[in-house]
Amino acid sequence: MEEEKIGNYKVGSLPTLYYIPDFITDSDQSFLLNNIYGAPASKWKLLKNRRLQNWGGVVHEKGLLPQVLPPWLTNFTQKIYDVSGLFSSAINHVLINEYLPNQGIMPHQDGPAYFPVVAILSLGSPVVMDFTPHARLKLDSQDDTDKDSEGGSFEIAKDKWLDGHHPFSILLMPRSLLIFKDKAYSDYLHGIRDCAVHCYDGAVNETEALKQNESDRYLSSSEDAGRKEEYKNISRTSTRISLTCRLVPKVHRNLFRF
Numbered sequence: 260m261e262e263e264k265i266g267n268y269k270v271g272s273l274p275t276l277y278y279i280p281d282f283i284t285d286s287d288q289s290f291l292l293n294n295i296y297g298a299p300a301s302k303w304k305l306l307k308n309r310r311l312q313n314w315g316g317v318v319h320e321k322g323l324l325p326q327v328l329p330p331w332l333t334n335f336t337q338k339i340y341d342v343s344g345l346f347s348s349a350i351n352h353v354l355i356n357e358y359l360p361n362q363g364i365m366p367h368q369d370g371p372a373y374f375p376v377v378a379i380l381s382l383g384s385p386v387v388m389d390f391t392p393h394a395r396l397k398l399d400s401q402d403d404t405d406k407d408s409e410g411g412s413f414e415i416a417k418d419k420w421l422d423g424h425h426p427f428s429i430l431l432m433p434r435s436l437l438i439f440k441d442k443a444y445s446d447y448l449h450g451i452r453d454c455a456v457h458c459y460d461g462a463v464n465e466t467e468a469l470k471q472n473e474s475d476r477y478l479s480s481s482e483d484a485g486r487k488e489e490y491k492n493i494s495r496t497s498t499r500i501s502l503t504c505r506l507v508p509k510v511h512r513n514l515f516r517f
């Protein structure tokens with residue numbers, strides 16, 4: 260793995276979206292989950308639709324008020340730094356999100372304090388992450404009154420986008436690593452739908468993600484293999500944990516000079 264180039268893991272039509280299946284082993288996954296769930300209860304921050312742990316310090320618009328990352332995390336952030344070769348210095352911030360099967364994250368762009376490369380390590384239940392071009396890249400904006408009509412997310416397919424931008428999705432299997440930067444980071448919003456069944460039909464990494472031997476157990480709960488194929492759904496039957504690993508370049512060493 261170490262000798263291989265990150266370029267070998269490029270997926271989809273953007274030049275800077277990478278998906279590495281089996282980035283960590285099963286025992287690495289258990290090790291991380293044990294540490295995450297072994298952290299003091301006060302480490303969890305409750306949000307409306309999920310909970311999270313913040314490691315590495317507090318991120319402000321102007322930079323990071325740092326806290327040393329624990330060794331159980333730096334083992335992995337160092338590996339991500341080494342393998343990707345995309346970060347200008349060591350990863351110093353990790354956000355751990357926990358999602359129940361019907362929880363997700365609204366489409367968003369990561370904040371300006373971060374170096375524009377993000378690495379997301381996935382544990383537990385698989386999910387589909389959707390990328391949507393930024394509203395400023397929409398060509399002929401649809402009549403907003405359309406929004407409430409039937410069809411929900413299919414509305415998006417009608418939109419026209421500038422410069423070849425188009426919505427796409429990626430299937431994030433457990434133990435995989437997703438890395439994105441540049442256009443994928445700045446021209447697109449990323450989000451996860453808050454429903455318990457996700458469709459991966461057309462996902463940019465369908466082949467790569469489903470090569471994993473264990474993937475079968477997550478596919479549609481239908482007994483009928485043919486229907487699994489037909490619907491291309493994953494059932495989110497358990498919790499997903501993600502580790503969003505980033506670099507905040509500006510670190511405040513002295514609180515009083517912040």
Ligand SMILES: O=C(O)CCC(=O)C(=O)O
Binds near residue numbers: 354369379
């Ligand atoms: O859980 C994920 O995979 C995405 C998390 C994310 O986008 C974020 O923390 O900014």
Ligand SMILES: [Fe+2]
Binds near residue numbers: 367368369449
């Ligand atoms: Fe994000």
